Amino acid sequence: MSTDVEVPEYMKSKASGVAQSWKAYRIKVRSGDMGSLPAVIGLVVLVALFSLANPVFFTPLNFANFFTQAAVVMILAMGLIFVLLLGEIDLSAGVTSGVAGALLAVSLSRWGFAWPIAIAIALLAGIAIGLFIGILVAKIGIPSFVVTLALFLAFQGLILVIIGVGGNVRVTDEVVLAIENKNLPIWLGWVFYAVVIIGYFLFSFIGRSRRLARGFAANSLSMILIKTVVMAVIGFAIVWALSLERSVNPELNPLSGVPIIVPIIAVLTLVYGFILNRTTFGRHVYAVGGNVEAARRAGISVSRIRIIVFTICSGTAAFSGIVFASRAASVDPNAGKFIVLNAIAAAVIGGTSLFGGRGRIHDALIGGAVVAVIDNGMGLLGYSAGVKLMITGSVLMLAAGADALSRKRSQGVMR
């Protein structure tokens, strides 16, 4: 116990050591806030299991495949995290991505627009859909579950109308196809790696110095170094594996490098993370999700926050639709129908609560990786789509159950 009576505990400058950080983390986990821990453990276990079950799982080709496969779910989950943070839901996010993909494909192939205009049309459609949902939920007061369930049905029809009779629309534009099918040159992949690792270290280090200079509690230098080294090692392994020649036929068709979608997702994560953690808007999103009444009394316009959040979600969904169209090189009438549950599962598995107020943007990456590993690994083991859907559904149920229990637990600690 401190003998200093003049300065209260919270005003003392102190850098917590590794042991203290570990202790604080354990208290956090015990009080019900497990964050991404279960997802990370699950990911490691799944990767180990699938690697043992089928050697193809751990080949460079499948590894790169995994990133492009996960990208669509990860992006969609990032948009959904905003909505989930409010304690709302958007069941129409998947079909919204389908509508955007269909508009993109039709703009390019039938209306003959250049790719920037086609992408703009797809994104604007998503933003308009989000505004519409937001106004119905925030101003009219229809529960988001009902609004988006209705749109889930309506947009399946809309996709059919856009595409027209005759199945699917092919995407041939090279720029759009590049999003999911081209790779960075090897050297640029390593530059990207260096920027991420050095950027992370400098960001943590400068933040710590600023806090210590003001006399606040801050992370220890050793803690920052440990995190940076862990990231550097994992990142090195990933970039190295992606830089290997992975083509089935290297002489004819060489294939290597970090897929272009990886830096795109990194930038999106940074931007969304900044919005959620460093802006007034982001703070108010957490406040509305945590306690609507408190937010209202603090002078926050709750309906404004809701409308913006649904707009972000649908806009992001539209972007995931563009990425999906790039990957499949075509858009069919079923686009986006099943993917929304995968994306919600990804967010929840990653540690975002369905009850609102708890979650971080990188939950989408970790949870999305788990969902993609299940999808990819089970596909390699020859399971049918039916079995995969059932397993993904069970995993979502499991994650939602863990979420509900940890919420109960944190309330038990509170009162």
Add this chain to the structure above:
Amino acid sequence: MESPSAILEVKGVTKSFGAVDVLQGIDFSVEAGSVTALVGDNGAGKSTLIKGLAGIQPFDSGTIFFDGKEVELGDPRAASQLGIEVVYQDLALCDNLDIVQNMFLGRELKRGVALDEGDMESRAGETLQSLSVRTVSSLRQKVSSLSGGQRQTVAIARSVLWNNKVVILDEPTAALGVAQTEQVLALVRRLADSGLGVVIISHNLQDIFEVADYVYVLYLGTMVTRLRVAETNSGEVVEYITGGKTDLTAQSGANS
């Protein structure tokens, strides 16, 4: 008719909901640097009076003086611009945010587009220190991990952060244990000692006799008396609350 040092004074305010006259010409004043208790049985009109002062439910008629000048309290923003802050019983804190985030909720400090966490943390720390708060260990603790007394402390400290002149506390000790009640009452006293006008609503007469300077008693929509706490006892206050005794001079506002 009240002392000139009144920071907030209302005269003859009324409020009706349909046919029910909830406030029937109330006089009430709050002095800077003192604690004014407001008591009365359920349905006496305490909440209605508070909501009027907070601008949530404006009064139907009557005059309001703030710092000697007549003012209108037509909406919550008018009240908060004058420096009147209400700390509600259910606290209105976000469990998922930390102490600093809660104290600055809705009024975040910014540097450019980004939040200025450093300035907010310093100012929150200084405010808690100025109120001699020692019960929390870290300003970055989530509110969900705080005890009832600590939560009340954060809610009260938030009301001090913005140079408010009048702080109205609605049942601040209702859910607290003995030790925590003592801490919160000491905090209430320090608020008044720092020059604020403090209004405390409580059912607990023991608390009122410990911390308040004046006590107003409401009975079925009329203000039946204003007593100096030093010159009365709980038996007398209970008689006023239950309608067993009325003080005619305190009702003069209704005649004017």
